[in-house]
Amino acid sequence: MLEFAILGLLHRSPMHGYELRKQLAEVLGGMRSISYGSLYPALKRMRAAGLISTDEPDPHALLPADAPPLTGRRGKVVYTITAEGKERFHELVGQTGPEAYDDGGLFGVRLAFFRHTASDVRLRILEGRRRTVEQQREGLRSSLARTRERLDHYTLELQRHGLESVDREVRWLSELIDTERREASGTSGAAALPDPPDGDRSNPA
């Protein structure tokens, strides 16, 4: 998830880790932040994988037994996406399997970078997400119906509030889907007919 987000942000322009974190927090809706304890290890992994590169060749290399007053000497590091990273990003952007929408966190990131995503892929992801959330809603509904009278006031309120939130999310997704369908039929018309006979519902891995 972090990998996707970082690639998406660096796709626009190179950045410091610090700036990356701020933009990340903003793009993620502000409520879900990201800590340095996740960010820097992720950057390290991605650098090792060749997806991004740094201007500073290596912050911790080549200092045999130099001047002791050189205690920290921390240099600023600018991260840049590589050609391989861009390739990886566009590969990830094309994914439409359950992993793209089952996890709410990843789904949020996908949504934040939807302008890099083809319209038919967008539609598949939105519909997948709606299916997932609808299933959550049904589980919640039946659970609530089963245990309604055994619950005290606060537990009941918690369940009720949760159910309402999920319900609102389904409606929100439905609006997004409607808009997407309208836009798609207006522009290309091939990828998204208003109502194809059924569609397969399979996930192309």
Add this chain to the structure above:
Amino acid sequence: MLEFAILGLLHRSPMHGYELRKQLAEVLGGMRSISYGSLYPALKRMRAAGLISTDEPDPHALLPADAPPLTGRRGKVVYTITAEGKERFHELVGQTGPEAYDDGGLFGVRLAFFRHTASDVRLRILEGRRRTVEQQREGLRSSLARTRERLDHYTLELQRHGLESVDREVRWLSELIDTERREASGTSGAAALPDPPDGDRSNPA
């Protein structure tokens, strides 16, 4: 957080790990589950700390070099809260510091076991939570106002939906607070006057 939840559930009756997980998922609102990868290590920690006990003395002890056909021989384990565990639970229940409401997960658990919590403590936690979520909302609002025209359709929708969710949570909390205040003034009247001059807003650790 898990510790609190486990103590709260075992407070009612002893249980298997499996049952514990189911009840946990139900009490947490259904949408946030809990995995065995967290549950069993937590149980192990709490057992080591003397907060809970098992009927099986030790699943992995005393088998010198017995019969080889005894390959797995996994026994069922029932977990029971100890006197020390109950003590710890009631100590945790009394906590009103920021840790009780800053993290949404812990707050949810606290709410689920509110019937073990005194009315004035409930009120402090609910108000603390509302303050936290209100701050989130303000951050979100200003962020949205600052970046509104730079955002594409989907990013904008994401922010809007997030803001609405937070807004609904604030209103929900306000209703809970109102109800709690009404109830409190009807029963004891000492812990929660309808509107004290200001209250201190400090957190008693």
Add this chain to the structure above:
DNA sequence: TCCTCGATGTATCGGGACGATACATTGCGT
């Protein structure tokens, strides 16, 4: 009768994410 399937049940492993923390530099107000 046997056999599979789903529920019940215990447990570990690797990978990550988080909060706290430390350290270093820059710029701005006063």
Add this chain to the structure above:
DNA sequence: ACGCAATGTATCGTCCCGATACATCGAGGA
């Protein structure tokens, strides 16, 4: 001139999650 807030890089310990393996048992159909 000084200090304080923002910028900036990085690690550590702790915890949690998804996946996985293993094991038992009841009910239902071949």
